[in-house]
Amino acid sequence: MFMAPKPIEGEKRVFMTGNEVVAWAATAAGAEIMYGYPITPQNEIMHYWTRMAPKYGRKFLQTEDEISAGFTTVGGVLAGKRAFTATAGPGNTLMQEPMSMAEMMRLPTVLVVTQRGGPSTATVIYSQQELTMTCFGGNGEGMRIVYSTSGHQDLYDYTIKAFNTAWKYRFPTFVLGDGYQSKMREPVTIYDPEARNISMVPAEAYMGNPGTPGVDRDPVHLRNTYNMEEELLKVINDNMATYESIAPEIVEYQEEEVEDAEVLLISHGIVSRAAQGAMKLLREEGFKVGYFRPITVRPFPAEQLRERAEKAKCLLVIESAYGQLKRIVTDSLYGCTTTIKSYMKPGESVTVEEVVEKVRSLY
Amino acid sequence: MSVQPQMPRTWRTETKPHKFCPGCGHPLVLKALSWAIEELEIEEKVVFGCDIGCSLLAWDFFNLDSVQTHHGRTTPVITGIKRVRPDLVGVAYMGDGGGYAIGSQHLVNSAMRNEKVTVILVNNTQYGMTGGQMAPTTLPNQKTETTPYGRSVEETGLPTKGPEMVASISSEGSYVARGTVSNVRQLKKYIKRALEAQLNGNFSFIEALSLCPTNWRTNAEETWKFLEDQMSKYFTVGEFKTPAQKKEG
Amino acid sequence: MAKGARIALAGEGGQGVQSVAEIITEAAYEEGREALYIPNFGVEQRGGVSVAYVQISDEPIGSPKFKTADIVIALSPRAIERTKKYVGNETIFVYDADMEGVEESLPDNAAKVLAIPAIRIAKEELHPRVFNVVIMGAVIGATGVVSLERAKQAIEKKLGYKFEKDPSLREMNFKALEYGMRLVKEKEL
Numbered sequence: 001m002f003m004a005p006k007p008i009e010g011e012k013r014v015f016m017t018g019n020e021v022v023a024w025a026a027t028a029a030g031a032e033i034m035y036g037y038p039i040t041p042q043n044e045i046m047h048y049w050t051r052m053a054p055k056y057g058r059k060f061l062q063t064e065d066e067i068s069a070g071f072t073t074v075g076g077v078l079a080g081k082r083a084f085t086a087t088a089g090p091g092n093t094l095m096q097e098p099m100s101m102a103e104m105m106r107l108p109t110v111l112v113v114t115q116r117g118g119p120s121t122a123t124v125i126y127s128q129q130e131l132t133m134t135c136f137g138g139n140g141e142g143m144r145i146v147y148s149t150s151g152h153q154d155l156y157d158y159t160i161k162a163f164n165t166a167w168k169y170r171f172p173t174f175v176l177g178d179g180y181q182s183k184m185r186e187p188v189t190i191y192d193p194e195a196r197n198i199s200m201v202p203a204e205a206y207m208g209n210p211g212t213p214g215v216d217r218d219p220v221h222l223r224n225t226y227n228m229e230e231e232l233l234k235v236i237n238d239n240m241a242t243y244e245s246i247a248p249e250i251v252e253y254q255e256e257e258v259e260d261a262e263v264l265l266i267s268h269g270i271v272s273r274a275a276q277g278a279m280k281l282l283r284e285e286g287f288k289v290g291y292f293r294p295i296t297v298r299p300f301p302a303e304q305l306r307e308r309a310e311k312a313k314c315l316l317v318i319e320s321a322y323g324q325l326k327r328i329v330t331d332s333l334y335g336c337t338t339t340i341k342s343y344m345k346p347g348e349s350v351t352v353e354e355v356v357e358k359v360r361s362l363y
Numbered sequence: 364m365s366v367q368p369q370m371p372r373t374w375r376t377e378t379k380p381h382k383f384c385p386g387c388g389h390p391l392v393l394k395a396l397s398w399a400i401e402e403l404e405i406e407e408k409v410v411f412g413c414d415i416g417c418s419l420l421a422w423d424f425f426n427l428d429s430v431q432t433h434h435g436r437t438t439p440v441i442t443g444i445k446r447v448r449p450d451l452v453g454v455a456y457m458g459d460g461g462g463y464a465i466g467s468q469h470l471v472n473s474a475m476r477n478e479k480v481t482v483i484l485v486n487n488t489q490y491g492m493t494g495g496q497m498a499p500t501t502l503p504n505q506k507t508e509t510t511p512y513g514r515s516v517e518e519t520g521l522p523t524k525g526p527e528m529v530a531s532i533s534s535e536g537s538y539v540a541r542g543t544v545s546n547v548r549q550l551k552k553y554i555k556r557a558l559e560a561q562l563n564g565n566f567s568f569i570e571a572l573s574l575c576p577t578n579w580r581t582n583a584e585e586t587w588k589f590l591e592d593q594m595s596k597y598f599t600v601g602e603f604k605t606p607a608q609k610k611e612g
Numbered sequence: 613m614a615k616g617a618r619i620a621l622a623g624e625g626g627q628g629v630q631s632v633a634e635i636i637t638e639a640a641y642e643e644g645r646e647a648l649y650i651p652n653f654g655v656e657q658r659g660g661v662s663v664a665y666v667q668i669s670d671e672p673i674g675s676p677k678f679k680t681a682d683i684v685i686a687l688s689p690r691a692i693e694r695t696k697k698y699v700g701n702e703t704i705f706v707y708d709a710d711m712e713g714v715e716e717s718l719p720d721n722a723a724k725v726l727a728i729p730a731i732r733i734a735k736e737e738l739h740p741r742v743f744n745v746v747i748m749g750a751v752i753g754a755t756g757v758v759s760l761e762r763a764k765q766a767i768e769k770k771l772g773y774k775f776e777k778d779p780s781l782r783e784m785n786f787k788a789l790e791y792g793m794r795l796v797k798e799k800e801l
Binding site: 015040041123124125179180183184185186187270271273274276277278349350351352353354 | 637638641646647651654655672673674676679
């Protein structure tokens with residue numbers, strides 16, 4: 001086996017853009033190939049990856065479109081490699097086709113999404129409008145794992161984690177970032193996973209293992225098409241049972257000051273930074289405000305949220321989309337009588353000041 | 364004493380009889396592919412990908428590691444495998460709709476990038492699995508479910524000449540040919556050369572003229588007549604690009 | 613806010629606002645502060661007003677953009693128009709003194725509006741190329757987010773390879789930095 005030098009020894013504090021962080025994380029995680037197609041604001045992930053790849057014995061393929069980037073990623077995974085791709089917006093739309101194949105066939109693909117404005121081409125800048133699509137896109141059932149990051153440390157930690165989650169559980173895994181995280185610079189600690197006792201789950205080949213098929217071993221026959229409803233129903237039920245059984249191990253969330261919270265702020269991704277900042281300011285002013293952030297937006301920490309939500313007087317869902325998070329929250333809390341309000345800014349950032357103002361207006 | 368026809372050893376007996384319609388051309392193409400693989404003794408190295416459409420029925424056809432993908436997407440899946448496992452031999456198997464319509468960008472770009480894969484495309488002039496709609500290869504005036512009065516060249520253009528196109532955009536060293544199920548030995552020879560081109564590090568593309576009595580609504584005689592008299596006239600059988608044409612030096 | 617600052621820097625492409633923002637933010641980070649910088653970006657690769665949003669704080673930084681800046685620096689008429697929305701009644705608004713006919717468009721709600729002759733000084737007394745370093749000095753002078761020493765180190769880190777070839781460049785850059793700092797301090801008196 002080719003032994004390339006380690007990209008990072010130990011750990012170090014650096015100051016860089018989010019796209020660079022993702023490229024470093026994928027390299028440190030031992031990703032072997034990136035398949036990609038240009039789209040803003042994802043491009044620099046490819047730019048940094050292609051600069052680092054030859055130094056560490058990694059590969060890159062620029063495909064003809066996102067459909068191909070997704071399907072070549074599927075191919076890389078079938079060949080038993082830690083393969084990944086990255087996209088945004090309309091590219092994410094096209095990526096849903098290969099990701100639905102990965103979902104059906106339990107393929108551990110890793111896709112980094114740098115959300116931009118939508119629908120359509122919209123802006124190349126920022127949004128949280130790809131939440132629904134990333135969690136539930138394609139003609140499927142949402143058997144996916146989606147980590148919503150809030151900044152560079154998350155981008156680094158969860159990009160590494162995504163490879164492990166994907167290969168451990170064999171469901172397509174997503175890192176849901178956004179254009180702001182892609183383009184902004186802030187400090188982050190990057191590290192060799194081993195230095196933190198993180199061992200990488202080995203990737204295994206689905207196809208092309210040694211031996212002549214039919215002679216030394218059975219051939220591998222993989223499909224996503226079924227002739228009969230009963231066959232499909234069984235596959236989906238089995239996969240969903242697996243997904244639901246592992247979900248509690250996968251679910252991650254963050255919370256602060258929820259115990260006595262009258263108003264519970266619910267947000268994900270970078271917006272949660274504004275919510276957290278606002279919560280602190282409001283607490284200083286004496287408002288009983290709590291903060292809850294799902295890190296896995298799929299599977300969603302529904303039980304944990306319900307427990308907190310039932311104690312609160314009002315929930316405020318804050319997002320840079322028109323109710324995509326709110327829909328998931330509402331669905332998760334069915335039957336809970338706490339009022340759900342929202343602060344929605346599709347395609348635009350949410351600042352601390354705005355959240356403070358909004359919460360004050362609720363009192 | 365009856366003599367059973369010999370089955371290629373890469374055919375998987377457990378999944379026979381196969382699921383193609385009586386009179387379908389696919390098994391002949393798959394037989395030619397088997398023979399070519401066996402002559403080259405590369406069974407251990409082949410990964411076989413099939414598309415959506417009738418080609419998907421080949422998903423468990425062989426004693427070969429096989430993956431059935433999406434409509435038009437077999438070329439990128441096999442490309443993705445081959446990029447990280449250059450020791451394998453990748454075969455992407457699809458129909459004319461998959462290769463020339465929904466997946467044409469993948470065919471064109473994999474040829475232009477000289478991906479080290481072999482694409483085999485079965486041309487039966489229409490979409491078989493979905494019930495006989497017009498394909499890019501439907502002949503002028505040919506009746507299909509979506510051209511019930513015959514394909515109008517004015518409205519829908521001319522049938523796609525795939526190998527001619529691929530030959531003009533592919534790299535030197537690549538191999539491009541059009542065979543026919545009416546000459547399986549020749550088809551096997553072409554496929555073998557295609558696999559050899561891949562083994563030598565180049566792209567290869569085979570179009571195989573095939574039969575679809577089910578959707579053509581033809582009897583045995585008419586089926587062969589359509590292939591020999593009409594398809595073969597429009598779609599020239601032969602080699603369009605061979606590594607021998609590679610300039611020396 | 614202890615020595616914290618929210619800075620919006622805006623200019624035309626080529627005026628170097630992004631590199632100024634990057635250097636200041638990185639210098640603050642090197643001093644152990646929380647620091648975040650994000651450029652505006654859109655479908656226009658070139659052209660359009662270039663805006664840099666910088667935040668330096670002792671607390672973790674919330675959203676990468678903000679509603680109101682502590683200091684806005686606008687280096688072109690279009691930049692003034694573009695950044696007025698970040699002005700609040702505690703904001704110091706700095707613009708280049710050599711712009712003509714912009715009086716009408718200056719914000720009327722800022723705590724202070726300062727005109728500094730950065731372009732002219734860079735051109736006449738230093739070198740047009742160090743214009744953005746004058747601006748950097750002005751930002752540091754107005755906010756005190758990083759020390760002069762640290763700012764010099766940051767410039768050294770960024771341009772050291774050029775200084776090696778021509779040490780006089782170092783002197784000119786540092787002079788520009790100090791000049792910039794003085795420009796705002798004089799104005800504030």
